[in-house]
Amino acid sequence: MKGGIYKIRAYTNWMQNEQDKNAFEKEITLQKVVSPRILMKLDFPKRIWPGR
Numbered sequence: 001m002k003g004g005i006y007k008i009r010a011y012t013n014w015m016q017n018e019q020d021k022n023a024f025e026k027e028i029t030l031q032k033v034v035s036p037r038i039l040m041k042l043d044f045p046k047r048i049w050p051g052r
Helices: none
Strands: 004-010 024-030
Antiparallel strands (some): 004 024
């Protein structure tokens, strides 16, 4: 999805018949996710275990 401000509205079938429409509403903000482009080189030192 694109980033932006979205409004979620939830209600039941019975709530649609009411005059005042007291549905649940909430605004949420979505941000576009950008995955980082990080190049890493991992260097693990070799361990020498005694007796092997």
